[in-house]
């Protein structure tokens with residue numbers, strides 16, 4: 001495939017293009033790549049899968065996607081294209097190269113038939129126009145461990161062992177798989193991603209120690225320590241837990257790190273962490289940000305893949321200004337399962353595809369979008385019905401974690 005717009009050629013890459021793609025990535029993300037990192041990305045993406053933009057012989061833009069599987073409410077794994085490493089040279093920005101790359105890439109994604117396309121966004125203002133809505137949410141919190149006391153009602157389930165992560169790989173990966181299958185927005189993690197996590201290359205430690213591990217039968221923590229002028233901080237890279245007891249036991253272990261001054265971790269909106277402490281204010285939020293963005297490629301397939309919390313009958317008009325994946329859809333839910341079909345009936349709800357993407361995993365509310373005039377509903381009870389049905393048990397979670 002090759003198309004040319006405004007003197008720029010858009011085509012799929014070959015193995016020979018990779019040195020130029022890597023240089024573009026290094027410049028755009030201000031991160032030099034080691035040969036190992038390049039080999040890792042090539043293995044993940046496939047050498048001949050990026051879509052690139054050329055000005056003469058120079059590569060001036062690139063985008064890639066990785067085949068992924070995302071958990072949706074109810075636990076099903078849905079196939080998704082994971083868009084990554086999108087770059088346009090600083091010499092060629094704001095003249096439509098990203099749009100040209102995306103047009104080509106998304107046509108290919110559509111032909112592949114996957115119901116979803118996903119990404120994590122470098123900036124929040126770019127991807128809505130392409131039908132992506134922010135879905136999962138996470139906060140970074142910091143705790144001054146010296147003052148953190150556990151609430152007297154919080155039990156001490158025990159069962160945590162200190163491990164070297166690489167030696168505990170089978171247990172850690174098995175727990176991740178359990179966590180991923182029950183967590184909307186979580187993704188199946190392939191072996192080569194695990195290989196990289198356990199290899200723990202020094203170039204990616206951000207000045208910290210190698211990874212330390214805490215392991216429980218139903219959860220684990222991977223963290224590293226960073227020393228600064230105000231003492232040592234334990235930075236949690238991953239905290240995965242599938243039971244309340246393991247969540248408590250792992251936080252007890254972290255808060256027991258006597259010589260560590262501060263613990264930093266990412267938490268989801270309904271994380272019980274503040275309630276474990278006598279003083280919940282000690283869990284200070286330092287940032288709150290979107291994590292996974294979803295673009296629904298096939299509305300009926302995506303809406304039928306998840307389960308719902310109550311019965312629902314609604315006709316939605318979904319507007320897609322980028323591709324033609326929108327239209328009018330009748331969504332009928334009984335006993336949690338949906339049937340979604342195209343219809344000509346007048347809609348009770350009108351919304352853009354990026355808004356439907358934001359509602360899809362259950363972490364955002366239709367009523368809030370309606371208040372912002374980003375969703376129209378025929379009446380207030382329709383908004384209530386949407387929010388009741390689309391809500392999910394675990395409100396939000398994190399991505400691949402690297």
Ligand SMILES: CC(=O)SCCNC(=O)CCNC(=O)[C@H](O)C(C)(C)COP(=O)(O)OP(=O)(O)OC[C@H]1O[C@@H](n2cnc3c(N)ncnc32)[C@H](O)[C@@H]1OP(=O)(O)O
Pocket residue numbers: 028029083084085086087088089092093094095096097098099100119120121122123125126129
């Ligand atoms: C999924 C990921 O990989 S996230 C990483 C994205 N990459 C980066 O952040 C690296 C640094 N930035 C870049 O490489 C480039 O600036 C890109 C890729 C973000 C944009 O590339 P460009 O070729 O300049 O974008 P292009 O000209 O095609 O713009 C497409 C649309 O997005 C808009 N847009 C582009 N960049 C931005 C921005 N930073 N903020 C808001 N809107 C933007 C344009 O106005 C345009 O809107 P329109 O089509 O509705 O008029």
